[in-house]
Amino acid sequence: xxxxxxxxxxxxxxxxxxxxxxxxxxxxxxxxxxxxxxxxxxxxxxxxxxxxxxxxxxxxxxxxxxxxxxxxxxxxxxxxxxxxxxxxxxxxxxxxxxxxxxxxxxxxxxxxxxxxxxxxxxxxxxxxxxxxxxxxxxxxxxxxxxxxxxxxxxxxxxxxxxxxxxxxxxxxxxxxxxxxxxxxxxxxxxxxxxxxxxxxxxxxxxxxxxxxxxxxxxxxxxxxxxxxxxxxxxxxxxxxxxxxxxxxxxxxxxxxxxxxxxxxxxxxxxxxxxxxxxxxxxxxxxxxxxxxxxxxxxxxxxxxxxxxxxxxxxxxxxxxxxxxxxxxxxxxxxxxxxxxxxxxxxxxxxxxxxxxxxxxxxxxxxxxxxxxxxxxxxxxxxxxxxxxxxxxxxxxxxxxxxxxxxxxxxxxxxxxxxxxxxxxxxxxxxxxxxxxxxxxxxxxxxxxxxxxxxxxxxxxxxxxxxxxxxxxxxxxxxxxxxx
Amino acid sequence: xxxxxxxxxxxxxxxxxxxxxxxxxxxxxxxxxxxxxxxxxxxxxxxxxxxxxxxxxxxxxxxxxxxxxxxxxxxxxxxxxxxxxxxxxxxxxxxxxxxxxxxxxxxxxxxxxxxxxxxxxxxxxxxxxxxxxxxxxxxxxxxxxxxxxxxxxxxxxxxxxxxxxxxxxxxxxxxxxxxxxxxxxxxxxxxxxxxxxxxxxxxxxxxxxxxxxxxxxxxxxxxxxxxxxxxxxxxxxxxxxxxxxxxxxxxxxxxxxxxxxxxxxxxxxxxxxxxxxxxxxxxxxxxxxxxxxxxxxxxxxxxxxxxxxxxxxxxxxxxxxxxxxxxxxxxxxxxxxxxxxxxxxxxxxxx
Numbered sequence: 001x002x003x004x005x006x007x008x009x010x011x012x013x014x015x016x017x018x019x020x021x022x023x024x025x026x027x028x029x030x031x032x033x034x035x036x037x038x039x040x041x042x043x044x045x046x047x048x049x050x051x052x053x054x055x056x057x058x059x060x061x062x063x064x065x066x067x068x069x070x071x072x073x074x075x076x077x078x079x080x081x082x083x084x085x086x087x088x089x090x091x092x093x094x095x096x097x098x099x100x101x102x103x104x105x106x107x108x109x110x111x112x113x114x115x116x117x118x119x120x121x122x123x124x125x126x127x128x129x130x131x132x133x134x135x136x137x138x139x140x141x142x143x144x145x146x147x148x149x150x151x152x153x154x155x156x157x158x159x160x161x162x163x164x165x166x167x168x169x170x171x172x173x174x175x176x177x178x179x180x181x182x183x184x185x186x187x188x189x190x191x192x193x194x195x196x197x198x199x200x201x202x203x204x205x206x207x208x209x210x211x212x213x214x215x216x217x218x219x220x221x222x223x224x225x226x227x228x229x230x231x232x233x234x235x236x237x238x239x240x241x242x243x244x245x246x247x248x249x250x251x252x253x254x255x256x257x258x259x260x261x262x263x264x265x266x267x268x269x270x271x272x273x274x275x276x277x278x279x280x281x282x283x284x285x286x287x288x289x290x291x292x293x294x295x296x297x298x299x300x301x302x303x304x305x306x307x308x309x310x311x312x313x314x315x316x317x318x319x320x321x322x323x324x325x326x327x328x329x330x331x332x333x334x335x336x337x338x339x340x341x342x343x344x345x346x347x348x349x350x351x352x353x354x355x356x357x358x359x360x361x362x363x364x365x366x367x368x369x370x371x372x373x374x375x376x377x378x379x380x381x382x383x384x385x386x387x388x389x390x391x392x393x394x395x396x397x398x399x400x401x402x403x404x405x406x407x408x409x410x411x412x413x414x415x416x417x418x419x420x421x422x423x424x425x426x427x428x429x430x431x432x433x434x435x436x437x438x439x440x441x442x443x444x445x446x447x448x449x450x451x452x453x454x455x456x457x458x459x460x461x462x463x464x465x466x467x468x469x470x471x472x473x474x475x476x477x478x479x480x481x482x483x
Numbered sequence: 484x485x486x487x488x489x490x491x492x493x494x495x496x497x498x499x500x501x502x503x504x505x506x507x508x509x510x511x512x513x514x515x516x517x518x519x520x521x522x523x524x525x526x527x528x529x530x531x532x533x534x535x536x537x538x539x540x541x542x543x544x545x546x547x548x549x550x551x552x553x554x555x556x557x558x559x560x561x562x563x564x565x566x567x568x569x570x571x572x573x574x575x576x577x578x579x580x581x582x583x584x585x586x587x588x589x590x591x592x593x594x595x596x597x598x599x600x601x602x603x604x605x606x607x608x609x610x611x612x613x614x615x616x617x618x619x620x621x622x623x624x625x626x627x628x629x630x631x632x633x634x635x636x637x638x639x640x641x642x643x644x645x646x647x648x649x650x651x652x653x654x655x656x657x658x659x660x661x662x663x664x665x666x667x668x669x670x671x672x673x674x675x676x677x678x679x680x681x682x683x684x685x686x687x688x689x690x691x692x693x694x695x696x697x698x699x700x701x702x703x704x705x706x707x708x709x710x711x712x713x714x715x716x717x718x719x720x721x722x723x724x725x726x727x728x729x730x731x732x733x734x735x736x737x738x739x740x741x742x743x744x745x746x747x748x749x750x751x752x753x754x755x756x757x758x759x760x761x762x763x764x765x766x767x768x769x770x771x772x773x774x775x776x777x778x779x780x781x782x783x784x785x786x787x788x789x790x791x792x793x794x795x796x797x798x799x800x801x802x803x804x805x806x807x808x809x810x811x812x813x814x815x816x817x818x819x820x821x822x823x824x825x826x827x828x829x830x831x832x833x834x
Contacts, residue, residue: 054681059547060689069687075677077550078689080573083543086535090547090555091677093531094505098679116543119536266526274527275496276486277665315658319487322660328487330658334513334596355743357657357736360817 013044033233035223063105082113085120124181183215189222191240303344304368309423314345321349329357421466428470485660495520497629501636504530507544513652514586542570552676558584572611576690580639597813598652603790625659719767727756730778743818768798
């Protein structure tokens with residue numbers, strides 16, 4: 001039970017009692033002489049004086065200030081080690097009107113959280129980051145920090161930090177000042193009253209800028225850690241002045257308005273427009289089957305080089321099937337983005353719910369090159385059909401179980417003057433062989449698949465010709481090579 | 484109206500209709516189309532899309548947005564999910580709802596980008612630290628990529644816990660018809676959220692409880708939620724299971740393959756049926772046991788060396804023999820391959 005009189009006044013942004021230390025509820029959990037108490041006070045008083053208490057969300061880090069939410073009577077979120085700027089980003093983006101204060105120590109911010117602070121700063125997140133640099137890990141008991149000075153001993157640099165092994169102290173203000181977006185970066189020190197007053201001003205400036213929506217604001221506060229440094233509080237303050245200031249010079253590293261930029265290019269739409277739920281393209285047909293399709297299904301495999309339009313051909317066939325009221329699936333081979341690798345896809349058209357979209361034995365194979373023919377032809381169902389993109393079969397190729405038709409689609413496409421339509425020629429050939437897919441949907445699907453390119457009348461005409469060329473080739477010239 | 488849609492895109496369409504208004508993510512094959520769809524849709528409807536610097540940052544941005552009460556999600560594939568596990572543990576601990584999609588690829592390590600189901604342990608058993616569980620749904624079609632993503636948002640809010648959509652490269656990359664009703668779901672009021680407003684000022688989101696008794700009470704509270712979910716949220720589907728001698732069990736893409744296998748086996752006179760878990764946590768143990776008791780043998784098929792099979796064995800309690808067949812490396816078993824395996828199993832003399 002404490003029976004002493006509380007004579008000092010406390011910022012209204014602090015709670016009346018600090019429940020963290022139940023037995024002494026007016027005490028903090030910070031050590032005597034620790035800089036966190038002063039830094040907390042500077043932040044709390046600024047929030048109170050600026051009337052921002054209700055708007056503030058304080059994000060605590062992992063480190064000695066992990067329990068900052070026991071002190072700050074504001075909205076509070078406690079973050080994982082190093083992730084405070086990421087958590088603050090999610091909060092500020094969700095609540096742009098709020099004041100988001102991210103408070104981090106040197107291990108949290110400059111070691112494990114280096115990526116998060118750098119990128120939050122680079123994006124110009126409209127938050128205020130207060131960075132407590134005491135050159136040591138406090139909570140875990142005195143291990144080396146990224147800001148530990150050269151020669152400084154710690155439990156994990158017992159012989160003193162040696163740059164040959166551990167590198168040099170990280171200068172975060174200097175690092176962040178290389179970025180375009182931040183509007184305010186300053187380093188201050190809690191080494192004497194004069195500098196503490198400078199720190200007070202810096203904290204207020206950062207919050208003022210955030211309040212005005214200016215951009216990313218950052219204040220590094222060199223702060224004493226008497227317990228781990230094994231000094232009394234006064235010596236600790238002196239140590240900042242004598243040892244830290246030469247390495248971490250004080251000053252303003254950035255103070256300028258956010259860079260001018262154009263308005264956001266994002267258009268605003270209703271969700272129906274954004275998700276394209278109102279598009280004309282789609283399955284407008286009744287699901288009820290026409291008698292022609294009753295009980296019918298078709299499985300296809302299309303294969304060739306990447307760039308031959310094999311995957312697109314499969315999509316077109318699937319889309320046509322869907323518009324005919326069938327169940328459909330389209331399964332691509334997918335790989336690292338590159339051209340001229342091999343590509344293939346599986347397409348199922350069926351009246352019933354489709355089981356495996358992966359087809360072991362397709363009814364139809366469209367082979368756009370010899371590799372695909374040799375690889376996939378043996379899988380084709382007995383009595384199935386193979387359309388091969390050449391005028392004749394490769395030497396020695398035997399295919400007893402399926403009918404093979406050579407459709408020199410690439411050559412025909414070249415004759416039409418548009419090499420890209422070889423796949424549409426194959427579609428025409430396929431349609432000549434199978435009445436599951438109807439004429440009426442073919443061109444509209446091709447048109448919608450082409451998207452913006454379909455606006456060109458000549459492109460559309462070329463595809464129409466390609467479709468016709470494939471069909472006519474089958475009608476006129478296609479004689480089964482085998483069977 | 485049905486639209487031919489890629490599985491990954493369907494996830495995001497479902498998410499927008501579920502009221503998701505924030506996405507934080509990092510690209511990875513075969514999940515990137517989810518981020519691309521989010522980048523396209525969310526800003527247009529006043530939401531937030533941000534490509535983060537890493538999966539670690541992504542999941543922590545999700546933590547921040549969820550703290551503010553927003554319906555938020557991220558998506559990735561195996562390696563990215565490994566990086567997110569710490570954050571997911573924090574989200575579960577702090578009772579923050581969110582949706583995370585794992586479009587599983589081949590592992591371990593960089594593995595490959597072909598489909599696998601080898602993240603089952605990491606996702607269903609909870610790959611992060613501590614006593615928490617993920618609520619897990621496993622879509623098997625493009626339509627379900629949307630529908631179960633919507634369900635995941637509901638479950639996440641209902642239990643204030645991360646909900647995971649566990650799918651694979653094939654379901655993510657394939658296209659099928661998708662039918663959506665143009666209706667935006669209303670997220671529940673979240674009085675616990677921290678929004679920078681006078682009403683929410685007393686709220687605090689945290690996952691630290693230093694006193695053992697306090698932490699134990701907190702973990703018990705989480706446990707009670709999971710027990711409740713186990714009672715009411717398990718979902719499953721069957722096909723021809725009624726009279727099945729051989730009960731095939733698989734989830735996601737494998738359940739599609741097994742559906743074809745069932746047809747092929749029945750054509751050959753083998754009475755086969757399918758049991759497909761739709762939720763993986765809670766695992767539909769009771770429903771499975773009910774179906775399995777009628778069968779002579781249970782055949783589990785996975786694209787892993789055997790992960791879900793452990794939950795199947797726990798559910799069946801040794802009452803029926805449980806066989807396992809797995810493919811890995813990005814190889815998807817064909818219906819015929821499984822059929823032949825089962826034919827041999829059925830023909831083999833009983834030991």
